[in-house]
Amino acid sequence: MKTVLYVEDNEFNRKIVRQLLVRTSYRLIEAVDGEAGVTTAREAGPDLVIMDIQLPKLSGLEATRQLRADPATAGIPIIVITSFALAGDEEKAREAGAAAYLAKPYSPRELLAMIRQLAPES
Amino acid sequence: MGSRQDERPADSTGLASRPGPGERIARVLLAYWPLGPLVRRVARLRASVHTKLLGAFLLIALLLIVMGITGLESIARVARQSRLLDQARERVDAMRQIEHALGLQMNFMRNALLLRDDATIESMFRENNRFQETFDRLEAAASPDQRGTIRDIRSAQDKVMATVARIAGLIREDKADEAMDLHLSEGYPLYREIATLVTRAVRAEEAGMGRLRDGVEVTYRRALLLTGGFAAASIVLALGLGFVISWSFILPVREAGGFLGRVAKGDFGASIDVPNRDEFGALARQMNEMSRELHELYDAQRRAAHQLQVLNAELEQASRAKSNFLASMSHELRTPMNAILGFTEMIRDGLYGDVPPEIQDPVSDIHTCGRQLLGLINNVLDLSKIEAGHMELALGEYVVEDVVNTVKLSLRALAATKGLDLVATVPTGLPLATGDSKRITQCLMNLAGNALKFTREGRVEIRVAAEGESLLFAVSDTGIGIPVDQIENIFEEFRQADATVSRDFGGTGLGLSITRKLVELHGGRIWVESQAGKGSTFFFSIPVRVAREAAA
DSSP: OOEEEOOOOOOHHHHHHHHHTTTOOEEEEEESSSHHHHHHHHOOOOEEEEEEOOOHHHSSSHHHHHHHTTTTTTSSEEEEEEEESSHHHHHHHHTTSSSEEEEESHHHHHHHHHHHHHHHOO | OOOHHHHOOOOOSSSSSSSOHHHHHHHHHHHHSSSHHHHHHHHHHHSSSSHHHHHHHHHHHHHHHHHHHHHHHHHHHHHHHHHHHHHHHHHHHHHHHHHHHHHHHHHHHHHHHHHOHHHHHHHHHHHHHHHHHHHHHHHOOOOGGGHHHHHHHHHHHEEEEEEEEHHHHHHHTHHHHHHHIIIIIIHHHHHHHHHHHHHHHHHHHHHHHHHHHHHHHHHHHHHEEEEEEHHOOOOOOHHHHHHHHHHHHHHHHHHHHHHHHHHHOTTTTOOOOOOOSSSSHHHHHHHHHHHHHHHHHHHHHHHHHHHHHHHHHHHHHHHHHHHHHHHHHHHHHHHHHHHHHHHHHHHTTTSSSSOHHHHHHHHHHHHHHHHHHHHHHHHHHHHHHHTTTOOOOEEHHHHHHHHHHHHHHHHHHHHHHTTTTTEEOOOOOOOOOOHHHHHHHHHHHHHHHHHHOSSSEEEEEEEEEEEEEEEEEEEESOOOOOOOOHHHTSSSTOSSSSSSHHHHHHHOOOOOHHHHHHHHHTTEEEEEEETTTTEEEEEEESSSSHHHHHHH
């Protein structure tokens, strides 16, 4: 069973992913800010991280960078959810070490496809 | 070139940079002689350069003229004294001749007394006459102080002539003894008297000649001394004046040179101090004025630059704040949109179980309205980004046909719903283009979407053509068209041809404004040709290869 960590401060969006993964074999763990996201990833060692770009305490990009820099978590693929705010969001996500990015508002269907691609259900 | 200038010494006039021997002598003279103060005094003279030079030349010329006059006068005096000397010498000669003639006269008298013949007597008379002639000549040339002596000689001679005549008469009468007696008693003493007088006159003339000779000597020596003195004074004066005047010009010029050098190096507000009250003084005053002006300008410019810097920092701060606001606004708006659209999609996908048929329609409406709201949010944010200068193009290579196909596929459903023909014409062989394909797609989508929106029947056609280095996109419709008076501001924000249009057709009027700005970001232009009631054609042309500079 694969574990997916979703780092997102908005309860409704976390709920979407929670319900999206209900009928799949993925186990979802959640974090509500960047720092908690990094800590949880180190402790739980998930198979995939979905990281919102704008988070309290530590930005999604910085959290991504820290996870990539830590040998313990460097191998975990990360999907960064961008908000199309300014030009170059995607480039920044890639530079920070994201395996893929998805612009908000994303289609839950597309997100699920991306999750399955990066961390295939066993 | 720059490095060579740097090697120059601080005194940038170049005049004093490499002192030659003349320069060193001049420095010593200025330092140790009273020439330094003199140079300053000449500089301080309230007269123009022209006047000073003229004055110096006139002074030297005057000295030369005085020297010439004095020399000429000396020469004249020497000539006059030489002439007097010559005359004195002539007089001495004449006196000597008279002495000689007197001797001869006495000799013939003695012969006549001894021989007592007529021939000798004749000779005696002849000699007497000759003496008379010589004496006449001398009397004319005699100097005034000799006149008394000459008169005495003449009266003695007159007596001699009378005595000689009487002696000759006695000899002819053969009264030799009486003749001898007469000679001894009267003739001989008279001859002695004359001889004494002549000798005295000769002595006097000789003494006068000696005095004259001494006078000539003195005059000559004085002339030599005067001429030499004047010449030396002229040379010294010319050299001195030349030195003093030229240095009274050179010093301020050097000052000015050094001063200008400092100004050129950016030392504004420096001042120059020269004692001159001539043109150089005026020049120095003007330079000081210039320096002061420059200093004020420089200060003002520096203050302005500082203000600009402060302002710039504030602007940067504001721009950063705006940028941050845009980023967080975009995110904040999208986060709930994400939930709305996400939940709707999951409902429609049956994630929560089958959707009852009567709920399907409102769920679909929520989704449509949600997407419309998202489009609006995107447009407003795009416009804000463009206005704030934060819109950056993501340049990359793209295939023109892909852009057109994306637009056609996206709008196919809308066209079909309205019963309109959507046609796209892309010629083959278009080059691979460079630009922000997402934004170009957005532009074409806006234009084609508008065309479909404002057309009730007929067709909408998308055409692309390569024109030199540009790509020309055209979207034509058979819609309501745009009145001529409203074509101009059709690309302004929040403009639609008619206020009623938005009621009938919807939309905010942001699409065309954003399209124009995106086209301009690509270094292109957009325009429209339209006839109200018959339809419109929107064109935009962008470079095939958009460079980073053109996009900026």
